[in-house]
Amino acid sequence: MSKTYQKSSRIGRPVLMIIVFSVLLFVGCKHQPTADIPLIELPVSTVELKDIPIYQSFVGQTYGAKDVDIIARVDGVLEGLYFKEGSQVKAGQLLYKIDQQPLLAREASYMSLLAQAKTMLVKAESDLNRIRPLAETNAVSQRELDAAVAQYDAAKSNVEAAEANLRASRLELGYTLIKAPIDGIIGISNATTGEYVGRAPNAVILNTVSKTDTIKVKFYLNENEYIQLVTGQENEAYNKKFIEEGVRLYLADNSLFPHRGRIEIMDRGLDPNTGSILLQAAFPNPDGIIRPGQFARIELLRDYIEQGITIPKRSVREMQTMHQVYVLDSNNMVTNRMLEVSHSYGQQLIVKSGLSAGERYIAEGFEKVMPGMPIKPQLTQDEVEKIK
Secondary structure, three states: OHHHHHHHHHHHHHHHHHHHHHHHHHHHHHOOOHHHOOOEEEEEEEOOOEEEEEEEEEEEEEEEEEEEEEEOOOOEEEEEEOOOOOOEEOOOOEEEEEOOHHHHHHHHHHHHHHHHHHHHHHHHHHHHHHHHHHHHOOOOOHHHHHHHHHHHHHHHHHHHHHHHHHHHHHHHHHOOEEEOOOOEEEOOOOOOOOOEEOOOOOOOEEEEEEEEEEEEEEEEEEHHHHHHHHHOOOOHHHHHHHHHHOEEEEOOOOOEOOOOEEEEEEOOOOEOOOOEEEEEEEEEOOOOOOOOOOEEEEEEEEEEEEEEEEEEHHHOEEEOOEEEEEEEOOOOEEEEEEEEEEEEEOOEEEEEEOOOOOOEEEOOOHHHOOOOOEEEEEEOHHHHHHHO
């Protein structure tokens, strides 16, 4: 019996020591200072006040300041093209020439008719000069005088008609030389040498010359947008900002055109079929970057908030109509804050209330923390770039 007890005692002591050591280790870990636990590192931003311009986008198309179609005013065969396609042309520069032979023949015919009419006028005038003195002495009857006067008037009218026909013929002959109506860029020709071209209703638009030192952009507003635009804003800062850069133009590659525009024309009324109204904006185009027919995205300044607050959408937890952000106190402890926002501004939300200038909030990774947790703040990439 004693041997058994001694053996059990030898086995029990080590087990007891292990249990006691484990308890002590557990107690020690439980009371370990929290300062030794590593804190989560998250990027933190500081709330800043800034002016917020709010723009609205519209789709439009570009046009030249003047786009003039070149159309033949007489029928005929094109004899030649006297310009380089796609180049600058000057007003009055010869562009096309139409075969002149049919019109030259017509001119000669009218010249012959004019000569005949003048000959008849000379004879009628001579007869009238001969008969008038005789009529005064009653040597010839009044009827003969009247006939001579009528013959003279008819001959004179025939001369005037022949002269008018000749002028018209020469005017049409001048139309065979088609010249540039304005300074501008001419496009690719729609007709080639040897092709027959005609007048309306089967007219061929030979080409188009566009004046592009100023470019026009046409776009549409719906009725609500139109009312917002014309009623204007009571904010003087908005009105000033609109004059400075209220109309912006983005090209098809989303690049911002460097020159600001202005609203130039608003159409007479709204289209009853679409409920929209046509607007035209004008932009300086000194370098000729924009050509007629390009896609364009117009941005109009719709509101301007002075010294407002924005916050990135990625920093906000959205719960139905509620918006929540995690703010840090002076001890870097996380607290939740409910925000009242107005509307989106790109990838930002405009904050009406809930944040003040100088407060810090978690910019990214708010899903990793809970209210009451301490964190180790980091600079965001934007703030790192500012420091650089």
